[in-house]
Amino acid sequence: MTTSRYDAILIGGGHNGLVAAAYLARAGRKVLVLEKRPVLGGAAVTEEIFPGFKFSVFSYVVSLLRPEIIRDLDLPRHGLQILPLESTVTPLENGDYLGSWADPDENRRELCRHSPRDAEAMSQFGRLMQHMAMAVKPILGMMPPDPTSLAPSDLAGMLKLGNHFRSLGPDRFHALFKLMTMSSADYLDEWYEFDPLKATKSASGIIGTFLGPRSPGSAYVLLHHYMGEIDGAFRAWGFQKGGTGAISEAIAGAARGHGAEIRTDAGVAQVVVRSGRVTGVALENGDEIEAPMVISGLDPRRTLLQLVEEKELPGDVVDAVKRFKFRGSSGKVNLALDGLPDLHCLPGAGPHLKGAISISPSLDYLERAYDDAKYGEFSRHPYMDVVIPSMIDPGMAPPGKHVMSIFVQYAPYNLNGGWNNDRREAFGDAVVNTLARYMPNLKDRILYRQVLTPADIERITGLSEGNIFQGELALHQLFFLRPVPAWAKYRTPIRGYWQCGAGTHPGGGIMGASGHLAARAILGER
Amino acid sequence: MLKTTPFHPRTAPLVRAQTWRRWAGYQVASSYEPHPDREYAAVRNGAALFDVSPLHKYMISGPDAERLLDRMVTRDVTKCRVGQVLYTPWCDASGKIIDDGTISRLEEMRFRLTAAEPNLRWLTMNAVGLDVTIEDVSERTAALALQGPLSRAVLEQVSPADLAALRYFRLVETTIRKIPVTISRTGYTGDLGYELWVDATRALDLWDALSDAGAAYGITPAGIWALDLARIEAGLVMLDVDYHSAHHALIEAQKSSPFELGLGWTVPATKPGPYNGRQALRSERESPRAWAFVGLEVSWESFEALHLDRGLPPHLPVIAWRVSQPVYRNGAQVGYASSGCWSPLLKRYIALAHLEASNSDPGTAVTMEVTVEHRRCQARAVVRSLPFFDPERKRA
Numbered sequence: 025m026t027t028s029r030y031d032a033i034l035i036g037g038g039h040n041g042l043v044a045a046a047y048l049a050r051a052g053r054k055v056l057v058l059e060k061r062p063v064l065g066g067a068a069v070t071e072e073i074f075p076g077f078k079f080s081v082f083s084y085v086v087s088l089l090r091p092e093i094i095r096d097l098d099l100p101r102h103g104l105q106i107l108p109l110e111s112t113v114t115p116l117e118n119g120d121y122l123g124s125w126a127d128p129d130e131n132r133r134e135l136c137r138h139s140p141r142d143a144e145a146m147s148q149f150g151r152l153m154q155h156m157a158m159a160v161k162p163i164l165g166m167m168p169p170d171p172t173s174l175a176p177s178d179l180a181g182m183l184k185l186g187n188h189f190r191s192l193g194p195d196r197f198h199a200l201f202k203l204m205t206m207s208s209a210d211y212l213d214e215w216y217e218f219d220p221l222k223a224t225k226s227a228s229g230i231i232g233t234f235l236g237p238r239s240p241g242s243a244y245v246l247l248h249h250y251m252g253e254i255d256g257a258f259r260a261w262g263f264q265k266g267g268t269g270a271i272s273e274a275i276a277g278a279a280r281g282h283g284a285e286i287r288t289d290a291g292v293a294q295v296v297v298r299s300g301r302v303t304g305v306a307l308e309n310g311d312e313i314e315a316p317m318v319i320s321g322l323d324p325r326r327t328l329l330q331l332v333e334e335k336e337l338p339g340d341v342v343d344a345v346k347r348f349k350f351r352g353s354s355g356k357v358n359l360a361l362d363g364l365p366d367l368h369c370l371p372g373a374g375p376h377l378k379g380a381i382s383i384s385p386s387l388d389y390l391e392r393a394y395d396d397a398k399y400g401e402f403s404r405h406p407y408m409d410v411v412i413p414s415m416i417d418p419g420m421a422p423p424g425k426h427v428m429s430i431f432v433q434y435a436p437y438n439l440n441g442g443w444n445n446d447r448r449e450a451f452g453d454a455v456v457n458t459l460a461r462y463m464p465n466l467k468d469r470i471l472y473r474q475v476l477t478p479a480d481i482e483r484i485t486g487l488s489e490g491n492i493f494q495g496e497l498a499l500h501q502l503f504f505l506r507p508v509p510a511w512a513k514y515r516t517p518i519r520g521y522w523q524c525g526a527g528t529h530p531g532g533g534i535m536g537a538s539g540h541l542a543a544r545a546i547l548g549e550r
Numbered sequence: 551m552l553k554t555t556p557f558h559p560r561t562a563p564l565v566r567a568q569t570w571r572r573w574a575g576y577q578v579a580s581s582y583e584p585h586p587d588r589e590y591a592a593v594r595n596g597a598a599l600f601d602v603s604p605l606h607k608y609m610i611s612g613p614d615a616e617r618l619l620d621r622m623v624t625r626d627v628t629k630c631r632v633g634q635v636l637y638t639p640w641c642d643a644s645g646k647i648i649d650d651g652t653i654s655r656l657e658e659m660r661f662r663l664t665a666a667e668p669n670l671r672w673l674t675m676n677a678v679g680l681d682v683t684i685e686d687v688s689e690r691t692a693a694l695a696l697q698g699p700l701s702r703a704v705l706e707q708v709s710p711a712d713l714a715a716l717r718y719f720r721l722v723e724t725t726i727r728k729i730p731v732t733i734s735r736t737g738y739t740g741d742l743g744y745e746l747w748v749d750a751t752r753a754l755d756l757w758d759a760l761s762d763a764g765a766a767y768g769i770t771p772a773g774i775w776a777l778d779l780a781r782i783e784a785g786l787v788m789l790d791v792d793y794h795s796a797h798h799a800l801i802e803a804q805k806s807s808p809f810e811l812g813l814g815w816t817v818p819a820t821k822p823g824p825y826n827g828r829q830a831l832r833s834e835r836e837s838p839r840a841w842a843f844v845g846l847e848v849s850w851e852s853f854e855a856l857h858l859d860r861g862l863p864p865h866l867p868v869i870a871w872r873v874s875q876p877v878y879r880n881g882a883q884v885g886y887a888s889s890g891c892w893s894p895l896l897k898r899y900i901a902l903a904h905l906e907a908s909n910s911d912p913g914t915a916v917t918m919e920v921t922v923e924h925r926r927c928q929a930r931a932v933v934r935s936l937p938f939f940d941p942e943r944k945r946a
């Protein structure tokens with residue numbers, strides 16, 4: 025038997041693959057990361073697509089990244105620097121706005137203008153969501169036990185889970201169960217009356233999914249976006265200095281520091297399997313590299329249906345992966361701007377431009393945006409989450425100029441007639457035209473525009489159907505069911521072949537938890 | 551009524567939550583926004599503008615100016631060249647610190663001394679028999695600190711000075727949009743940064759020039775809360791917080807020598823001239839010291855567990871605390887922490903502490919008292935060397 029230079033090969037230099045590589049290298053394993061693109065990070069990359077302007081091309085804000093990973097890998101030393109993103113402004117149809125400010129008193133006073141009742145409900149809602157985030161936090165750090173297995177470790181895991189749920193007490197348990205099953209609109213209805221507020225809050229429940237705010241299951245996605253914590257504050261979001269690519273680079277720096285080797289422009293064509301066991305990978309350029317262990321950071325479809333031949337897997341697993349739902353529904357428009365745009369409802373360059381601008385004037389608006397997508401069209405008037413990163417990090421654009429990041433929902437992967445250049449630009453027009461209703465001088469400021477449809481996201485990052493989470497965050501695709509029953513613990517049916525992307529528990533976003541848990545599973549830590 | 555600084559007409563309307571505090575008898579902003587997060591972020595990623603006018607400032611001139619200062623402070627002022635700035639403490643005869651500040655050599659026979667407390671009497675006492683003029687210019691001179699990685703880029707927009715050539719702890723007399731200023735590459739944040747000294751009558755013009763030119767660089771007025779986080783990360787001591795002036799201490803134990811404050815580097819092994827405290831500091835250099843000034847890093851796991859025990863998420867000190875917290879090792883008190891905060895940059899809970907020298911080696915495991923839900927608890931912590939944060943750009 026030949027001895028290979030590597031203990032493990034990581035396919036994909038997305039942030040989860042890099043996290044797994046860093047932990048394995050830290051434990052003394054010789055690891056090689058192979059990334060297809062010239063840049064590391066996957067959906068978390070920064071690229072200067074227009075000279076002098078840096079874009080967080082796909083993901084753009086951070087909150088979910090697990091604090092223990094930041095500490096274990098000492099990411100601040102490698103460049104992690106999270107800048108505050110404090111407010112959200114929702115422009116309203118009547119020319120007014122709804123502000124959500126960092127200071128609780130300013131925030132309450134603002135909401136009071138619209139609904140004194142909601143202003144009072146807000147702090148209690150916040151407390152409940154904090155409890156919910158605390159309730160799910162242990163689950164994020166837990167290897168999903170298999171409820172159908174009698175193995176001691178699974179039984180112990182189920183017991184731990186049971187005890188945890190019991191410790192929540194009935195009120196919190198019921199609230200958690202509601203969150204797991206309800207629509208975000210219904211869930212918010214129990215608390216609030218002011219429609220634009222419900223719309224803005226429910227928007228976190230539709231991001232990345234093929235659900236509308238009134239679809240059951242969207243409340244869970246809402247919770248997923250509340251689970252992040254920055255400096256101990258749940259649900260706080262921030263902006264990484266230099267864009268989200270700098271997070272990937274920081275993780276890569278930590279991995280290299282522990283001895284990992286990382287290659288870019290090194291796409292993997294196939295995982296080599298002999299007698300049901302991996303022996304290495306074959307690169308797109310024809311090279312073969314041997315290793316007794318291969319870990320894929322790609323989504324389940326690529327990991328299990330494309331990198332290995334179907335015949336290597338049991339039929340039921342193949343079936344289950346084929347049914348795994350992607351249904352990408354999000355697009356992204358990145359703009360280089362000559363100067364700051366004015367918000368019609370709040371003109372001038374105030375601190376509100378250092379926060380998010382949410383185009384979510386009403387629940388009906390969002391639901392209508394979803395209606396378009398249900399029938400195979402992009403939303404004529406989409407939900408948009410807009411940030412101006414150069415207002416938070418002046419290094420993102422030349423002095424006085426700006427970059428704008430627009431996350432757009434919905435743009436269905438399966439567009440009627442398919443995506444092509446014309447349709448992409450039509451989608452870009454719908455986005456800019458809709459936004460210009462709230463920012464009258466926006467169009468005059470645009471120097472450059474990049475439009476990304478789900479098809480583009482798939483083509484560039486490899487995310488199947490452009491799903492931003494490597495697969496929908498739906499209840500039937502979570503925890504011990506992610507990506508498929510019985511294979512939720514980062515193993516695959518092929519010996520020596522593991523998975524660590526966001527398509528595994530606990531799922532998407534710049535979180536790193538999948539990569540961390542996979543590394544722990546591989547290292548045999550509970 | 552507290553006094554207001556020459557920048558007050560500009561700063562006052564910006565202090566949204568009326569979060570003022572006192573500093574040397576003046577009213578200054580704790581923060582401009584209700585929370586200091588963005589102001590702190592500007593220190594580490596942009597350009598933060600601090601009003602530091604309340605500093606006491608003395609102009610010392612005449613043939614014996616060098617001699618006076620050299621006699622008074624620990625560092626060797628005879629080696630300070632024109633255009634250079636020295637950071638230095640000054641001590642009483644027993645080698646205990648009275649105050650600390652900077653000395654700028656503006657001309658061969660003209661210096662500016664900054665101090666945290668009034669020092670006119672002490673200067674005058676030390677000047678007996680010397681040919682020197684001492685002027686308190688505190689009110690006449692306004693001061694701003696422009697700190698952060700983009701501070702140089704902002705100044706380059708408005709000043710003809712060659713700022714790329716201006717080294718760490720050097721100064722240049724120049725103009726900013728025709729306003730005469732002294733720019734020194736100094737500060738209290740441990741980052742790239744400058745302090746600007748201007749005649750009080752031109753203060754508002756200077757503020758306006760910087761605000762205007764800095765807009766494209768995200769210049770951000772910042773208050774003491776942000777400054778406090780930055781200086782703790784940089785391991786810089788603060789009078790009345792981390793130490794007490796030998797002139798005000800009520801008991802010996804409240805006094806510190808430079809060695810005990812991590813300022814041993816400011817006491818030259820050989821300095822030709824006599825100076826206050828020389829004898830005492832000489833013998834202290836030879837003998838083992840009782841106290842050391844070090845960093846502490848509070849263990850997150852331990853801190854979080856203490857909160858989870860009470861069903862709470864960890865409550866982080868996002869605004870620095872300045873009350874003494876006992877520090878223990880193996881159940882016995884070995885010192886105390888004098889200021890601490892959650893470092894937004896390093897993502898660690900850090901503190902500055904006085905520990906018995908025998909328990910102060912980096913890596914030593916200790917515990918620090920914290921209060922969780924009305925109960926005193928011990929959080930695990932580890933001794934770290936200072937500073938916590940020291941970016942290359944500070945000197946580069």
Ligand SMILES: Cc1cc2nc3c(=O)[nH]c(=O)nc-3n(C[C@H](O)[C@H](O)[C@H](O)COP(=O)(O)OP(=O)(O)OC[C@H]3O[C@@H](n4cnc5c(N)ncnc54)[C@H](O)[C@@H]3O)c2cc1C
Pocket residue numbers: 035036037038039040041058059060061064065066067068081082083084085086087088290291292293321322354355356431481484485486487490491492493494524525526527531532533534535
């Ligand atoms: C438009 C958009 C906006 C988003 N916004 C946010 C946000 O603001 N905040 C947030 O937290 N999350 C956001 N997300 C989600 C988040 O970015 C992703 O869930 C997360 O980055 C996935 O990380 P990963 O490491 O699991 O996978 P990926 O990032 O998908 O990494 C997989 C890697 O594998 C590489 N690869 C693919 N095929 C091969 C091959 N054959 N050989 C070698 N390498 C290969 C890819 O290039 C990629 O680098 C967004 C996602 C998108 C698409």
